[in-house]
Amino acid sequence: MLNHFKEVKLGNQVSIKYKLRGYYNSGHSKLSLPLNIQNLKDHFLTYTRTEKINSVPTKVKHLHHNELTLNDAELNEFIGLLEIDIHAFEFEKQFKEIISLFKKVFTCTDFTSEFYFYNSALRVIRDISKDSNQSNRNITKGEFLKRVNNSKILFNEWYVVIKGEKAHYSNLRKEYFSNVNILFKERFFLFEIDPRSYSRSDLKTLLNLVIINYAKIINQPTPFCPYIYIHGIDNLELIELKKDLTDDEIIISDGFDFEGANFNSKSIIKKPALSNPIKLKFLNKIDFLDETLAITGRRSEIYQFYLNDIFFDYSSSSVKEVKIQVENLNIIKNIV
Numbered sequence: 001m002l003n004h005f006k007e008v009k010l011g012n013q014v015s016i017k018y019k020l021r022g023y024y025n026s027g028h029s030k031l032s033l034p035l036n037i038q039n040l041k042d043h044f045l046t047y048t049r050t051e052k053i054n055s056v057p058t059k060v061k062h063l064h065h066n067e068l069t070l071n072d073a074e075l076n077e078f079i080g081l082l083e084i085d086i087h088a089f090e091f092e093k094q095f096k097e098i099i100s101l102f103k104k105v106f107t108c109t110d111f112t113s114e115f116y117f118y119n120s121a122l123r124v125i126r127d128i129s130k131d132s133n134q135s136n137r138n139i140t141k142g143e144f145l146k147r148v149n150n151s152k153i154l155f156n157e158w159y160v161v162i163k164g165e166k167a168h169y170s171n172l173r174k175e176y177f178s179n180v181n182i183l184f185k186e187r188f189f190l191f192e193i194d195p196r197s198y199s200r201s202d203l204k205t206l207l208n209l210v211i212i213n214y215a216k217i218i219n220q221p222t223p224f225c226p227y228i229y230i231h232g233i234d235n236l237e238l239i240e241l242k243k244d245l246t247d248d249e250i251i252i253s254d255g256f257d258f259e260g261a262n263f264n265s266k267s268i269i270k271k272p273a274l275s276n277p278i279k280l281k282f283l284n285k286i287d288f289l290d291e292t293l294a295i296t297g298r299r300s301e302i303y304q305f306y307l308n309d310i311f312f313d314y315s316s317s318s319v320k321e322v323k324i325q326v327e328n329l330n331i332i333k334n335i336v
Contacts, residue, residue, distance in 0.1 A: 002045070005078045006068045013134070017081050021088040031086060037075050041065060105145065111175050120148045169334035176303070176322055177213075177336055184222040186269075186296040187214055188289065189336075190304040190312055192231040193329065200241060202329050203230070204248075207280065209333055211250065215272070215279045223272045227292065229283040231311050238284065245280070254282040255292075265291040286312060293319070305332050 001020070007013040032039055045064040050057050065075060089097065095118075102113040102121075124147045128137050139147075189210055193203065207228065215225035230238065245252055255268035263284075269292060272278040283289045289312065293300055298318040304310065305326050314321055326332055 001082070002064060002068060002070070002078060005074075005081070006070060009070075009074060015081070017083065018078075019083045019085070021085040023088045023090045024086060031084075033084060033086070035079055035082065035084060037072055037079070040075060040079060102148075106149065111171070115171070115175070117148050124148055166334075169331070172324065172335050184220070184224045184299075186224070186227065186300045188227040188229065188283075188293070188300060188302045189214075190229045190231060190289075190302065190306075191329065191332065192306045192311060193233055194307060195232060195234070197328065198233075198237075199329075200237070200244065203241065204244060206329055206333055206336075207245070208250075210336060211279045213336060217272050217274065217277050223274075225272050225278050225281060227268075227281045227283055227289075229286065229289050229312075231286070231306070235284075238282075242282065250279050251277055252280045252282055253278050254284060255288060263288050263291070265295055268292060269295055290314075303336075305335075 001018045004013060004016075005018075008015050031043065041063070046061070047064070048059050048061050051060045052058070053060070070078070088094075098121075099110065099113045099118060102108070102117040103110065106113070106117060108117070121144075124139075124144060128139060131137050191203075191206070210226055210228070217223040217225070230241075233241070242252060242254070253268055253270070255263045255265060257264055257267050265288070268281050268283070268288075270278075283292060293302075293314060293316075298316075301320040302312075302314055302322070304312055304321070304323045306323065307326065307328075310323055324335065326335075
């Protein structure tokens with residue numbers, strides 16, 4: 001803050017007010033408020049740092065106000081612009097208040113407020129704070145809410161740390177995947193891979209988990225199995241993956257009825273049966289996904305797991321779409 005104030009005095013920045021808020025269990029009563037010049041110098045601007053002098057580690061005392069060549073009159077001016085609150089809300093109370101405000105602004109549930117808007121807000125704040133251009137680190141309330149409002153769950157390392165990795169993925173699973181096996185649905189799982197870290201073994205493990213949870217053939221009035229689209233996979237690798245699955249006696253379908261045939265969306269939507277226990281329906285290309293969804297329509301549910309950018313957007317009010325950003329394939333196993 002004082003560095004910025006110095007830039008203001010040099011005419012390089014516009015004058016602003018400064019706010020410092022903190023929550024402390026103890027010790028904060030030692031700080032005497034309102035702040036005076038001596039307290040500012042002693043408690044905020046004076047520090048020691050170990051530095052090498054003639055190759056010998058030495059503790060060096062620094063007076064930051066002297067290094068910035070700010071006099072007492074200027075420090076008094078800075079104090080007039082500074083607001084200090086040492087009785088701010090503790091994190092949990094602050095978190096609940098923010099969730100409540102997002103619920104009110106966007107008229108949504110607790111889950112949506114937390115996983116969509118709060119998570120997104122952290123990402124917006126992080127992106128703004130990292131911008132090297134000072135003018136780009138300003139944002140209006142309206143623009144902030146506009147950027148926060150999106151229909152995708154972002155992977156945010158800040159948010160995962162705050163919630164705890166297990167709790168974060170457990171909440172996603174509870175919200176979207178806790179009861180999906182009860183009723184028949186045309187479920188489309190869209191997975192994006194990173195060719196640089198791709199492992200066929202990891203992908204097969206994920207697909208086997210999807211089969212266990214979402215392919216139901218026996219004792220079902222309407223048997224069903226999931227559709228799979230893998231974004232970013234090489235065509236030859238996709239063939240090898242299918243060979244591996246077939247060798248593992250997993251029956252698959254991909255909408256090609258014979259060698260040399262074109263993709264047949266009517267073929268791939270055929271339901272599995274005891275006599276033909278299809279476990280996975282592969283959509284080789286994203287265009288085939290559009291064709292198939294045009295037939296399955298409102299019975300469809302789309303679960304897209306992407307790495308950086310959303311690669312498919314169906315945008316139909318009658319079709320459920322869930323878009324979740326993940327770091328890698330292995331994370332998905334904790335969700336589905």
